[in-house]
Structures are given as structure tokens and as C-alpha cells.
Amino acid sequence: MNFDVPEDLRYLDTHEWVRVTDGTARIGISDFAQDELGDVVFVDLPEEGEQLAAGDDFGVVESIKAVSDIYTPVSGTVSAVNDAVEGEPELLNDDPYGDGWLVEVELADESELDALLSPDEYADQTA
Amino acid sequence: MALRQPPLAASHEAGGAKRTEFGGWEMPVEFDSIRVEHEAVRESVGRFDVSHMGQVLVGGPDAGRLTDRLVTNDVGALGAGESCYAAVTDDVGVMLDDTIVYRLPADWPHEGEYLVVPNAGHDAETADRWRRFCDEWGLEATVTNATEQFGMVALQGPDAEDLLAGESDADLAALGRSEAVVAGVAGVDALVARTGYTGEPGFELVVPWDATGSVWDVVACQPCGLGARDTLRLEMGFLLSGQDFHPEENPRNPFEAGIDFAVALDTEFVGRDALAGVDAEGPAERLRGVELIDRGVPRAGYPVTTPDGDPLGTVTSGTMSPTFERGIGLAYLPAGLEPGTNVRVEIRDEPKKARTTTTPFIDT
Numbered sequence: 331m332n333f334d335v336p337e338d339l340r341y342l343d344t345h346e347w348v349r350v351t352d353g354t355a356r357i358g359i360s361d362f363a364q365d366e367l368g369d370v371v372f373v374d375l376p377e378e379g380e381q382l383a384a385g386d387d388f389g390v391v392e393s394i395k396a397v398s399d400i401y402t403p404v405s406g407t408v409s410a411v412n413d414a415v416e417g418e419p420e421l422l423n424d425d426p427y428g429d430g431w432l433v434e435v436e437l438a439d440e441s442e443l444d445a446l447l448s449p450d451e452y453a454d455q456t457a
Numbered sequence: 458m459a460l461r462q463p464p465l466a467a468s469h470e471a472g473g474a475k476r477t478e479f480g481g482w483e484m485p486v487e488f489d490s491i492r493v494e495h496e497a498v499r500e501s502v503g504r505f506d507v508s509h510m511g512q513v514l515v516g517g518p519d520a521g522r523l524t525d526r527l528v529t530n531d532v533g534a535l536g537a538g539e540s541c542y543a544a545v546t547d548d549v550g551v552m553l554d555d556t557i558v559y560r561l562p563a564d565w566p567h568e569g570e571y572l573v574v575p576n577a578g579h580d581a582e583t584a585d586r587w588r589r590f591c592d593e594w595g596l597e598a599t600v601t602n603a604t605e606q607f608g609m610v611a612l613q614g615p616d617a618e619d620l621l622a623g624e625s626d627a628d629l630a631a632l633g634r635s636e637a638v639v640a641g642v643a644g645v646d647a648l649v650a651r652t653g654y655t656g657e658p659g660f661e662l663v664v665p666w667d668a669t670g671s672v673w674d675v676v677a678c679q680p681c682g683l684g685a686r687d688t689l690r691l692e693m694g695f696l697l698s699g700q701d702f703h704p705e706e707n708p709r710n711p712f713e714a715g716i717d718f719a720v721a722l723d724t725e726f727v728g729r730d731a732l733a734g735v736d737a738e739g740p741a742e743r744l745r746g747v748e749l750i751d752r753g754v755p756r757a758g759y760p761v762t763t764p765d766g767d768p769l770g771t772v773t774s775g776t777m778s779p780t781f782e783r784g785i786g787l788a789y790l791p792a793g794l795e796p797g798t799n800v801r802v803e804i805r806d807e808p809k810k811a812r813t814t815t816t817p818f819i820d821t
Contacts, residue, residue, distance in 0.1 A: 368475075368684065369492045371777040372754055374805075390805070392754050394491045394777050395684050416752075 333456055334361040336427055340403065340443055341452035347427065348403040348446065350437060355404050358431040359391060359422060362456040367393035370422040373415045375433055380408045382435060384442050389432065391422065404442045406435035463508035464608045464669040474682060480577025480699075482509040485682040494685035495779040498655050502614035503681040507661070508669060511580030512603045514569030515587060519596035521560070524571050527590060528558060529711055529728070531721035532571070535560035540635045540652060542719050545575070545583070546728030550710040550735060552702045553586075554579045555719075557652060564639045566646050568601060572663070576698040580604040590727070608669025612676050613659035613689075621660055624675045625649060629660075643671040654686065656693035656821045688776050691785060694746055694816025700757060701744065701773045701787055712740040713789060715816070742789040746814035747772065747802060753809045755786030760803040761811075769800060778818065784811075785818050 339347040345363035349356045364370065372392040382388050387399040388408075412431050415421050421430040447455070460483040463469075469476065474485035485506060488494060497503040515524055525532035530543035540559040544552045559572040575583040584602040591598050612621055622629050627640030627649045637650035648663035664672045687697070696702065696716065702709040710728075711720045712735050722733050747755060755775030762768055775786030786802070796815045801808035 368487055369490050369779075371782075372752065392777070394688060394779065395486070397754075397756065 333365065334427070335449045335453045335456075337449050339427070339449065340446035341449070342401060342403045342446060343455060344401045346401055346403055348443070350440075350443065353437050353440075354409060355406065355435045355437045356431050357402060357404075357433050357435065359400060359426055360452070360456075361426050363398075364423050364426045364430070367391065367396055367398060369394050370419040373419045373422065373432070375411050375416070376408050378408050378411055382406060382408060400432065402435065403446050404435060404437055404439075406438040408433050409436045410434035461509070461605075463506050464666050465506045465508065465673055468670060468673065469506070472680065474680070477683065479683055480509055480579070482577055484509050484577075485680070487682045487684045488680040491682075491684040491688060492779045494679055494681040495688050497679035498614045498657055498681060498685065498689055499780060500615070501678070502612065502616040502620050502659075503679040503685070504673065504676050505611040505613065505681045505686055506608075506669075506673065507611050508608040509577035510609050511573075511575035511577070511583060512607045512609070512663065513573040513575065513580060513584050513587065514567070514601040514603045515571040515573060515598055516569040516601075517598040519591070519598045520570045523587060523591050523594070523596050523598045524558060524573060525724060526594070526726050527587060528556065529720045529726055529732070530558070531724050532558050532560070533724065538562040538637050540637060540650060542716070544711045544714075544716060544719055545586070546711065546726070546732065547704070548727055548731065550728040550731035551704055551708040552711060552714060553704050554583065554698050555696055555716070556583070559637055559648070559650065561648070562637060562639050565648065566639065567603075568599070569603075572648070579698070606666055607663050608666050608672075610662045610664065610669065610672055610676065611653055611655075611659065612662065612678075613653045613655040613657045615658060617657070617659040620676060620678060621649070643668065643675040645672065647672060654695055655689040656695075656817060656819060657689075687774075688779055691774055691776050691787070692778055692780055692817065692819040693821070694787065694818060696744075697774055707773065709744075709789070710735050710740065712736060713742055713744060715744045740792055742770065743792045744773070744787055745790045745794070745796065746816045746818055747775075747786045747788050747800065747811050748814050748818065749784030749802065749809055749811045751809040751811070752784075753802070753804045754784040755802045755804070755811070759786075761788045761790065762801045762803060762808065764799055764801055766801070766808065769794065772802065780819055787816070
């Protein structure tokens with residue numbers, strides 16, 4: 331099966347993506363991750379203002395069959411939380427790179443992005 | 458160790474099913490999505506490959522006596538073409554497995570008079586147990602582990618009968634609940650039984666291993682994996698061997714597990730005297746439903762407490778119910794705790810509001 335791996339994102343080997351716009355990093359889970367999990371039924375996210383360090387688990391995504399920790403690719407302060415996915419967790423399945431995003435973080439150190447996987451590297455990992 | 462493969466392994470792989478290890482077998486867990494598969498069975502019909510279920514054939518003059526003395530239910534009361542649900546218990550009444558015992562129809566074209574269907578991975582130990590007690594009691598019976606001679610397809614849902622009627626010469630209207638006949642399906646002789654583990658009307662088909670593919674193909678409808686099988690059985694409060702009870706990790710007797718209806722204390726069987734004692738005193742704990750009021754999903758191992766945080770028990774099985782879109786689970790709780798009691802389920806160290814319920818969770 332071929333999974334969508336957008337070219338403009340960076341990835342973690344634990345299947346999170348990050349998109350950086352003007353110093354803000356939006357984070358979500360990949361198409362591969364949502365397919366592996368199956369029907370997502372519950373999402374537990376941090377509060378705005380929480381400090382995250384790159385690699386921390388910052389929440390949980392649950393499908394019918396499994397519980398999965400989610401990890402932040404970058405360090406910083408949580409500046410926005412996607413409340414929509416708490417009420418409609420199926421957004422993670424339907425649109426993992428769009429409406430199914432999870433949190434936004436004010437990026438503390440842009441150089442952390444260099445350590446993340448490129449789309450090609452991530453696509454190789456899930457091929 | 459290599460995993461055992463069902464006769465439909467190649468078809469599942471080609472169909473893109475996600476697969477998982479279960480009881481030593483590599484089985485499909487999900488074909489499309491658990492939610493889609495679950496809804497198909499509740500609202501129309503779905504088909505399951507359940508070839509991982511054990512098939513132990515028992516024949517010979519003492520086949521019935523031997524089997525009756527090794528399970529909790531009254532096998533002696535079965536007429537040809539009837540089946541019953543039962544537990545296999547040890548001499549202190551602890552459940553080793555649960556099973557369906559069929560007394561095979563007279564025209565069953567293979568060996569054996571009884572078919573014992575243990576859970577995945579329990580086939581060898583079941584056959585060994587039957588042989589060992591056959592010798593010990595000086596009975597005359599032959600025991601064959603035929604698990605890899607037969608495939609098993611479950612067809613479940615309100616439309617199962619209409620679908621099967623078009624593909625089989627069985628007189629389904631005359632087939633009562635838990636009854637089985639030998640009938641043609643896809644041109645092969647199959648054991649067609651009105652049984653299942655989803656709470657919906659439906660059938661289980663036992664067919665020669667090599668014919669499983671043709672039977673699977675003619676009962677064309679939503680293929681369903683173990684994921685949906687688990688959510689469907691949990692909404693019914695049905696037990697999963699090895700998870701809701703386990704002889705070493707969570708030893709339980711049938712009264713604790715809530716399957717009193719499958720224990721015939723007026724018959725002679727291994728564990729009977731111990732269970733008569735439990736029946737007289739009443740079990741200290743019983744398996745109850747737990748329904749989340751807060752958002753969250755109860756999972757095996759999560760603690761159940763009073764609203765003040767005092768321990769009551771532990772969740773053995775749990776999921777997000779696709780029917781209710783609410784977390785449901787099973788837990789052994791003090792027998793005196795009434796259904797409808799407010800409790801807490803600790804999910805990742807956070808107490809979530811929940812209440813105890815009777816099972817099934819769902820009305821069928």
C-alpha cells in the first residue's frame with residue numbers, strides 16, 4: 331500500500347509530522363500511522379502553555395484496538411490545541427495532514443528540524 | 458516458531474488484510490476498518506475466517522461419556538445435531554478453556570461422533586487431555602486433533618440466513634439455535650451450525666481444509682477480522698479465553714465468570730465437586746460490565762476503584778463500543794456490588810467516571 335507523505339513536512343521515525351510556518355510548528359500523525367492504528371476513537375492532548383522538549387511523549391491517540399503515545403519532534407511551548415479532534419477523533423483518519431492536526435508549538439530551536447527525517451527518508455521507512 | 462496459517466492465508470494477504478498473531482496463528486485482524494466490519498455484522502452480514510478455532514473429533518463407544526466428564530455442561534443430553542457451550546475445568550473448578558461441543562449429525566461424512574471446538578492454540582492440549590483421561594478412566598474412545606483438516610467460516614448478522622439460503626441446500630428454516638446439519642455449500646459437504654460469538658443470528662460452517670476457499674468465496678459479504686470479532690463479543694459480554702480467564706495468570710471458575718448456565722452440577726465432570734461448593738457459598742467476585750461515563754477507553758489491566766479510590770478490581774477486556782461510541786469493559790468485582798454502582802476506571806493514572814452494568818451491554 332502507498333501512503334501519502336507530503337513533500338513540505340519533516341517526520342519522526344515514530345510517525346509524527348511537523349510543518350513550520352513563521353516559527354510555529356504544527357504537529358500531527360502520518361497517513362501511515364493512522365492506517366496502522368485503524369479507527370481513531372480518542373485523543374488526549376496537552377494544555378496550551380505546556381512546555382515540551384523534543385522527543386517527549388505529549389499525548390495519546392487511541393484506536394479501537396490500540397493505545398499509542400505521540401511524541402513531539404521539536405521543543406517549545408504549546409500555543410494551540412486542535413479541539414476539533416477531541417470531539418471528532420475520526421479526523422485523524424480522514425485528514426491526518428489537514429483537519430486532523432494535533433497541536434502547535436512555538437519553536438524554541440529551529441536547528442532541531444535538521445535532525446528530523448526528510449519525506450524521502452520517511453517514505454523509505456514505511457515502504 | 459513459525460505461526461500457523463489458516464487455509465485462506467493467501468487470499469487474506471492478496472486482499473490486503475492486516476494480520477496479527479493470535480493463539481499461535483497468523484490471522485486477519487482488520488480487512489477494512491473495525492467500525493465498518495462491526496456495523497456490517499450488527500446491521501446486515503459479515504463473514505469471518507475462524508479456522509484458528511480448534512477441531513477435536515471424539516469417536517468410539519465412550520466418546521459421549523468421556524466428553525461429558527471433561528466439560529461442565531450436560532453433553533449426555535445432546536441429541537445428534539445439537540451443540541452446547543461449556544467450560545473445561547480442572548479438579549478445583551478453575552477454567553482451562555471454554556468450548557462448543559457438537560454431537561455430530563448421523564450423516565457426518567468424517568470420523569468422530571463429537572466435535573469439541575477449543576480456542577485458538579488450545580487444540581493440542583485439549584486432545585491430550587481427552588486421551589489422558591480416556592486412558593485413566595479405562596474408556597474406549599478415539600481422539601483426533603483435526604484442527605488442520607477443517608477450516609471454519611462464521612457468517613454472522615441479521616441477513617446471514619438469506620445469504621446462506623441462496624448458497625446451500627440446507628433446510629435452514631428447520632435448523633434451530635445451536636443445531637447443526639450436514640449440507641452442501643459450494644458443492645462440498647459442510648457442517649452448518651446455527652452458532653456464533655457475535656450476538657447476532659448466524660452460522661458457523663466447518664468444511665474440509667482445502668474447500669475453505671470455495672466456501673468463503675460463495676458467502677460473499679463484508680470480510681471481518683479479529684478486531685471486529687472482539688468488539689462484537691465484548692458488547693455481548695462474552696468471554697475471551699486467556700484474557701478474561703487464564704488458568705495461571707487469572708484463575709477463575711465459571712460462576713465468577715458468569716457462565717452459570719453452562720454448568721450442569723447434576724452431571725459428573727472434573728471440577729464438579731469444587732464447583733458445587735462455589736455454587737453453595739456463592740462466588741466472592743463476579744465478572745461485570747463496566748461502562749465509562751467520562752470519555753475514555755477501558756483496557757485490560759486498568760484498575761477499577763470506588764469513587765474514593767479504593768481498589769475493586771481490574772479490567773480484563775475493554776474497548777470503545779462501536780455501537781454506543783462509549784468505552785466498555787469487563788472486570789471481576791465484588792459479587793455484592795450492584796449493577797449501576799458508580800465506580801472509577803483509572804486510565805493512565807487518572808480516575809474516569811464509570812458505572813457497573815449487567816451484560817450483555819447490547820440488546821439483540
